[in-house]
Amino acid sequence: MRIRRTRAGHQAASAPAAATAGAPAAAEAARPRRAVRRLRGWGGVSAMAAACAVTAAAVLLPLARTSPGTAHRNAVQEPATMAAAPFAPADTCQDPEASLAPSGMDGPTIERIRKAGKLVAGVDQNSFKWGYRNPDGHLDGFDIDLVKAIAKDILGREDAVIYRAIPTSQRIPALQEGRVDVVVRTMTINCKRLEDVAFSTAYFEAGQQVLAPKGSHITGYDASLQGRRICTAAGSTAEAALKAKSYGAAAVSVPNQLDCLVRLQLGEVDGIITDNALAAGQAAQDPSVQLVGAPFTREFYGVAMNKDASDLVRRVNKVLENYRAGGEQSPWAVSYRKHFENVLPGQAQPPAPKYRNG
Template identity: 35%
Template sequence: MFKSKSSKLALILFLAMSMLLAACGKGEKASTGGSSKNALEQIKDKGKIVIGVKYDTRLFGLKNPTSGEVEGFDIDISKELAKAILGDEKKVEFKEVTSKTRIPMLNNGDIDAIVATMTISEERKKEVDFSDVYFMAGQSLLVKKGSPIKGLKDLKKGTKVLAVKGSTSAINIREKAPEATVLEYENYTEAFTALKSGQGDALTTDDAILYGMVDQDPKYQLVGGTFTEEPYGIAVKKGNKELVDAINDALKKMKESGKYDEIKNKWIKTN
């Protein structure tokens, strides 16, 4: 009799635990949205694509203080992506990112994609999926005209080189000029302001970004050519193959139609 009661009690406990685990499973599914749709389908359902762009990078992504609108090469590319995916370039929402915040914002679900002068690297491929290369840049040095610094060989002990946190440029310059002191700033605006105020001897990042600084203040110039290849890619959350394919298809059509060259020639100045 005692054994029978014990068996019944064990059975009741087992059933109760099974129901509890099932309920937890449903709750977990609900908390993550419970959607089996992929990222591309979700973007189409909400009728807009949210893209992380920079607000401080002249020629690529810069907030116009007069209009309040963010403008540049990356912005126009993003509008074309929205047009290709959703049929309307206005169906894009821009959110500001920096080199440091862009991947966390993507993986937190704050944005659907990153179009923000982001170099494709093996290390970053562990965290995000990339589109095909949409712009090829190269790292260079920016100095005030008349500076004794003419290239990497002049970055010696005591030389202060400015870079941006979370960028491949900061990593590269430490490898290329190990004796120099590297000072990192939150964004390009802060770094360029620091250079102009004499807090550093040179600023390093991709040449395309540096050209924007020269466009802003012609008292500065690029020196030493490029010493890396920086292929820019559009990043999405890992595993979103459908979205990557849609982006690559849009980029291909942009290039075939001549729209890509039109956007590039509008923004990117190399002299």
């Protein structure tokens, strides 16, 4: 990522030009001034993006490195966009959140992970409060806490993890190709994805919502998007929703959610559609943006795994049973208070698990 200086002397990340079809001329003319103003007011998103990229290269193992029990694979090139699934009511299967019954029994996948001595987890490192880098360089967040609980249950140590940062659109390929054992990355359970991967029971409930600058004329997922440049992450349910019903918006697709926030800071897009749980973390990073309108979907996050790893699915569901247990003192509640109490009020308990026969 190149670094350039604005006329005011502030550093800003240089991003590819966003799609501008249909954008109002006034918005185009105001773009440079708006970008400088936002960078003055916050000044950290672009720097954070660059810092995350440098840290990832030094600390996280590359996604294409060989996973335990898999053959060497070539380096991953620019991620391809996953085929968009219809948005809510999206699902044609019954009870997509219903997973396999929990079990503490070992199986071939568990034995392979134990033999390797590490759980290989696909995570985010750019989503504040979910998976991100602390100032001391360590990964932190709600999803990271859950990864640690899974590793402790299977391997006896919460630090027995190889973290691999993956973009949104690479979550499914990473599992199918054996580059990771689990993906814990704010991944919505839906029928389309169940064709390719297996999911645990739900561990968090969210909904798609619009994030826009304070003072914007955008009022939500509605006609106020007409002519606006709206950013989504490639392969996300937000991207699918915008494709299904755009309200006249010009869609801009990027690999990761943080890229959307950077572009919003630079004035290259007018708004973002993403899970409100992710957007709350972005709003906590930048007080000049806010969630607008109401959530227009109801979605549940699950731990994703390979479809053939039924023993691991059952084991993760067992971990989640214990993770939810204990009410306000449960590990789930402790992690929620740590990360979300001040930025995402109103969800003080996890969704109830659903199981299917078999």
